[in-house]
Amino acid sequence: MKIQESYFKLDQVPGLWRSTVGLERESLRVNHDGNISKHLHSSEWGTRKQQPYIQTDFAESQLELITPPSVSISELQAWLSSFHQIVATTNEKNGDLLWPFSTPVIIPENTEDIKIAQLEKIDEYKYRAFLADLYGKHVQLISGIHYNFQINPDIEHDSFEAQSDYDDELQFNNKIYMHLARNYFRYRWLLTYLIGASPYVAPNYATNLYGKPHAERMRSIRQSRYGYQNKESVVMNYNSLEDFVTSIEDAIDSGALSLEKELYRDVRLRGGANARELLDKGISYLEFRNIDLNPYHPHGIDDETIALVRLFLITLLFIPDVKYDTEIVKGTKMNYATSEADALDAPMDIDEAKWLVTAMREVADQLSNTDNVSSIVDKVEASLDDPSLTLAGRIVEEATEYDSFLEMGLRLAKEHQQVYLDKPYLLHGFENLELSTQDVLKEAIKAGIKVRIIDSEENVIELSFQGQTEYVKSANMTRLDSLISYFLMENKVATKVLLDEAGLKVPSGTSFSNIEEAKAYYTSLPDKAIVVKPKNTNYGLGITIFRSKPSEDDYIDGLNFAFKEDHTVLVEEYIEGTELRFYIQDNKTMAIVERRPAHIIGDGVSTIGELIDEVNKNPLRGRDHKAPLTIIEKGEIETLQLKNYGYTFDSVPEDGKTVYLRENSNVSTGGVSIDRTDDTHEGYKKIAEKASQLLEASFCGVDIIIEDYTKEPTQDNYGIIEANFNPMIAIHRFPGEGTPRLLGKAMLNQLFPDVYNRG
C-alpha cells in the first residue's frame, strides 16, 4: 500500500519515534490464596491525595502505578520497576501479591466485600459508589495498561510550518489527534489480536449489562462486551473535536452519562479539565486504555509491546483517515469480535491485518537498526499466520500446564514478587545512580514527592512537592547549604582555623612544602606524640607515627619518608583512638558510625584467603559503589598490607585475631561501618554539632578521632580530623553492623517540612 503523508513526511518518522509515552499500570492486590486482599492501601505509599505515582483505582485493593511521560522505553520500565519494588516491599510484609492478569480470579460472593477505594475526597468516593451500582462491582475489578501518547511537538510544529492548509496551529494539532483517535478506533482490533491477554476470569464474574461471558478462552474478556462498557445509549461523535464536545455534552444533558469522566472509551482525549476546554487549549495527548496486562512480565507490559504500540500509532498517522463515525462503529464491532473469538482463532480480516502490517513496516524502515523495530514487525507478521504466537494464544496453551487459572496466576505473581524483592538496598530501575541518591529517590516516591533525574551521571535530581521545586545533588547537596560553607569544608586549612578558634580540638600542626623548613621546625616540636605524613596519601604510604617526641634523626627520617610521597608534608599532633563519622543535619546529630578498614577475623582453621571469600558472601557486598559494602579484593595493596604484618593469603590467623587488609577505612575498598549512634557520649555529639554550625553547614559529616567514645570529652582525648560537605548516607543507611538510619527520609523532611506532617 501507499503511505499517505497527510500531516507528516516519512522522513519525519525518526522524530515521531521520539514522541512521548506515559504508562498507567493497574493491578489487583490478592493474598496467597488468590482472594482480594483485605489490607488497606498502605500508608507506606504516602497519601493518595498527594501521590503522583502510586494510587488506588476503583477498589481499595486495586493499585494504579503511573509513570511520568518519557520518550525512552527503558526509562518507562525504570519507573515501573521502582514503583513495583516499593509496592512489593509492603505487599511482602502483608502477604499480598499483585495479580498478574487483567481479569480477577476469585470474586467474593457478597459484593459488599469488594471495598471501594477509600479516597480522601468524599465526592470521589461517592462517584465510585454510583459507578458500582450502575455497572456492577465485578467489572470494576478489571485492570489493564493505559498508554498515553503525545506526538513529538517539535515535529508537529515543523509540519505546521511546512504546510499551507491551516493558519491555526491549534486547529492543525486537533485535526491530527482526531485523525489518530478515529483510526485507532477503526483498527485497534489488530492490537487486540496481537496482545489481548485475558482469556479467563473468576467463574462468578458477571456484568450488569451483558451478564456472564459466553465462552472460556476468549481472547480478551476485558475488551469484549463483558468488559467495562458504557450503556448503548451513550453515543459519541468523533468526526471532529467540535462534534465530540457537542455529543458528550448532549449525553450529559440527556442523562445517559452522569459526568464527562463516566465516558469509557478506548481512546480518551486529554489536555483539558473538560471536553470544551480542549477547544481552547487543544488536545495535548491521547490516552489509549485497551491494553491488557501481560501476565508474563512483572510490570504487565514488556519493552516490545511499548514499542509495538508506538509503531502502530505512528503508522495510523500515515494511513488514510477513516473519517466517518460509521467506520468507528465498524471498528468497535471488529474489536468485540476479535476479543470474543477463541484465543487461537485466526485474525478476523487477514487482508486488512496484512495491509496494516505492510504500512507498519514501511514506517519501521525509516528507523535506524539500533531501535530494533523491524524485528517487532517480523514477529507481528508471523503472528498473523500463527495465532499461538499471540499473547492470548500463548496463555491458553500454557494454561493447560496448570490445574487452574488461579494456580497459573499465583505462580506468576510469586515469580514477579521475587524479582521485586531482589537487592532491597537498591531502587530498582535506578541502579546506575549512587546508593545514597537511590535511597532519596525511593523515599521521595514513597512520600509522593515528584522526582526527575536531571543528570544521572552526576546524581542531580529534581524534587517537587506542592509547588515547591528543589534540586539535589548526591543525596544531600541542596539549596540549604551555601557555596561558601562547601568551600570552608573542602578547604582543610579553613576548617582547621575556624574550629580551632572556636575552641574545638583539631590536631595542631603545620604543613611544609620545603624539607629544609620542615627540618628546622624540629626545635618547635611539642613534647607530644606526632605524626609525619604526606598531605595526600591513599594507602597510608609515607606515614610515620611517633608515640612521643622523636629524636631529631628519627624526625628527619620521617620527613624523608613522607616527602617521597607528596611535595607537601604535614607534621601534626597524633591522637590515638577510634575514627567516628558523625552525620549532622541542621545542627543535629542524626547518625554516627565507626569506620573500620577491610578485615577478617581468624578462626584458627581457615586461611586469610578463605576468610575473605566467606566475608564476601555477604549479600550487601558488591562492586563499583552499587552495593552498601564492597567486595574485599586480593590485590596488590592487600598483599603488601598483609606482608607488612607478616602474613600471606595462605596464612591461618588464630581464632579471634583481626587481620586488616587495608589501612584506609573507606567502604569502597572493603571497609565496614558500624552504627554507634546510641553508644556515643552526648558530649561528642555536641562537639560535632558545633563544628557543623561553625562551618555554616546544613548537611555535614564530621570525622573525629576519639580515645573512648563512651567517655566524656576533655581537651585532650579527641581530635576533629575533617568535615565533609557531602557525607554518604549509605554508610548509615546500610551499616555493616547495627541499626540502619533513614537519612534519605530525614533529608526530605528537611527540604520539604510539610511532607511528613499529615496531622
Add this chain to the structure above:
Amino acid sequence: MKIQESYFKLDQVPGLWRSTVGLERESLRVNHDGNISKHLHSSEWGTRKQQPYIQTDFAESQLELITPPSVSISELQAWLSSFHQIVATTNEKNGDLLWPFSTPVIIPENTEDIKIAQLEKIDEYKYRAFLADLYGKHVQLISGIHYNFQINPDIEHDSFEAQSDYDDELQFNNKIYMHLARNYFRYRWLLTYLIGASPYVAPNYATNLYGKPHAERMRSIRQSRYGYQNKESVVMNYNSLEDFVTSIEDAIDSGALSLEKELYRDVRLRGGANARELLDKGISYLEFRNIDLNPYHPHGIDDETIALVRLFLITLLFIPDVKYDTEIVKGTKMNYATSEADALDAPMDIDEAKWLVTAMREVADQLSNTDNVSSIVDKVEASLDDPSLTLAGRIVEEATEYDSFLEMGLRLAKEHQQVYLDKPYLLHGFENLELSTQDVLKEAIKAGIKVRIIDSEENVIELSFQGQTEYVKSANMTRLDSLISYFLMENKVATKVLLDEAGLKVPSGTSFSNIEEAKAYYTSLPDKAIVVKPKNTNYGLGITIFRSKPSEDDYIDGLNFAFKEDHTVLVEEYIEGTELRFYIQDNKTMAIVERRPAHIIGDGVSTIGELIDEVNKNPLRGRDHKAPLTIIEKGEIETLQLKNYGYTFDSVPEDGKTVYLRENSNVSTGGVSIDRTDDTHEGYKKIAEKASQLLEASFCGVDIIIEDYTKEPTQDNYGIIEANFNPMIAIHRFPGEGTPRLLGKAMLNQLFPDVYNRG
C-alpha cells in the same frame, strides 16, 4: 653573662619567636613643597568611625596605618604595603606625599593652620584640642611606629603549667608583662642608639615644656625631651600592676592627667578599657611607642627592625628584673641622653650595650638559621663600635649630600610614592592572590571592612563589619549562593534543561559516548547549521562547523574527528555571532564584556612576531594570572593556529587585518575583554538575568552568543552557552578596552548592605 630563665626556658625561644606583633605607622601628609597638606582625610579611605586600618592621628593631615597582629614579618609588611598603596593612590591625585621622617619639616607660623583631626565623635575632637593647648600643636605633629607585642600565649601557658610559684595564671601573666615593661624602660636606650632616626626638625619647632631643641643632628628629637612628654608632675609606679593602677588613678585625682589616655609613656599596658580593668582581665599585650620612622623604607620600618625589636623584647624576658622604679628613672635618663647625643656619638654605656648584645646572641642562637636572626645581632654588634652604622648615623652622613632636610625628605617621599603607585591593578602585599580577590580586598580595606586571609592558595578570605562575618572564596563565592546553584551551573546538562524549559534559547543538541549511536542520529539532524565537537576541548581541536545540514559522509567525518579528542561528543545547533559575558549580581546585569581571542592587527609593514611584541608592551599584560591581561606567547599552539591560516610569525599581514593567535578567548592565553555594558540591547540583559534567576544564583556569569548584540533578541538570534558560578571580576574591572566596572565593590555592597550607606 648568664641568661636568667625566670619565666621561660631558653628552649622555648622558638615558641616565643612566634609571638604576635602589630604595627601602627603614623605619617604626616605634605604637599610637594613640604607644607602640611590642606586636604582633608579622604572619604576614599572609608569613614574614620568604622576604619580599623586607615585612621587620623592628632592632626587632620596625620595618617595612622594600623596592621592586624601577626607572627609573620612579611605579613605585617604586606598589610603596610596595601595601606600605603591605597593612601598613595589618593595622595597622588591630591598632590600629597607621606613625609618620611618622624619630625615635621615645615610648620606653619600660625598654629591655627595645623588642623586638628576632624573626628566624628565630638568628645574625641575636644580632647585633641585640649592636648594642643596643653602640650602645643608642634609636638603633636611628630610621628613614629608603635610596636604591639603579645607573648605567644601557648608558650606562656606551658610555662605556667611547668612552674609552681603561681597558682593564678592571670597573676603569672601580669608579672611577666610588668617585668618586660620595666626592663624595656631600663634598657630601651640601646634601641634608640641603634634605630633612633629624627636628627632634624623644622626650624620653628618648639615644645611648650622645653622650648626648642638645643642642638641639630641629635640622634632622636622625637625621643628627647623635645618630643611628646607629659609634665614632670606625672609620676607612674611600675613596681606591680596594682601599683601602676593606683598611681595612674592618683594622677587623675590630683589633676596631673585629665584622662588615663593622656599618659604618654614608651610602654603602654594593653588589654582593658582602663587600667583597673587590667587587674581583672590581665594584660594582653604591650604597646612600645618609641620607634622612629625609618625614612629609607617606604613603610617607615624594615623587616630587620621588626625582627630586632622582637629579639630585644624576648631577650628582656631572660634578663634579670630591674625591679625598682629608680631603675626606670635611670633608664629614662639614659634614653634622653642617648636621644640628645650627636648621631655619631658612641653608645653612652658600651659595657651595658655589649652585655645586652651578648644576651641577645644567646637568645638568637636558639633560633634556626632560616630566621637569619644571628646576622642581625652581628650588625648590632658592629654598630656599637661604629655609630655611622646606626640609622641616625646614616641619616646625618647622607644628609650632607642634600641642600636641606626638606630636600632630603621630599626626595625620599617621592621615591616611596613611586613604589606605591607601581602596578595599580594589584593590591600591594597580596600579589600572590588572584586579581579578583585582590580587588575585593582593596575595596574592603578602603571601606573599613576587616579582612583576613584564611587560605591564600585557595583565595579564601574572611570579611567582618559591624559584627557580621562573611567568608568569600575567589571574590564572589559566598554565603549568598547555594551549593545546589553551584552544581546546577557546573553541570552543563542541568543548566541546559532548566534554561530550555523556561523558554530561553540554548543550542539544541545531544551528546554521544558511542560513535554508532552518534552516526544513527544523522536521520534526526535538524535542517540547520550544526557543530560537532568533543565535550572537552581546550584549543578548539576536533571541532567541525557545518553552515547547513551536512551530507551523511561529512557528518561522519566530523564525528570521527571529534571522537579523536574525547570519548564524549556533542552534536549541537550552531549559532554564529559574538560571545558576550554577562556578569549578573542579585539578578541584575552589572557588566558585560565581549571576549576576543589573542590577536594582532596588521599594519602592512610589521611581521606578526613584531606586532605581538608591540602588543605585549601593554603594562596591563603580565603572566600567571597576576595581571589583568596576559602576554601573548609564540608557542606551539600559536604556531599551529597561524599555520592553519597560512601564516608564520614572519608573515606581514596587510594594514587593518586582524590575525588571531588562538581559537579560545580566555584572558589567560592572551585574549582581551572589551566592555559592552552600555552597548548591549536591554533584551539580552533580561535574558541573562532570567538565566541567573532560574539557576538560583546570586553571582553568575552568563555566556551568550549573539548575532548582533545591539539588536533586539528573537528566538533565533542568540544562544546561551553556559553559566558560571565564579565569574571573573578582573575581566570587567580591568577590561582590555572600555569602562572598568567596580565589581569587587559591588560584591561588598551585596554582602554588607550597610557598608556604603553612610547617609
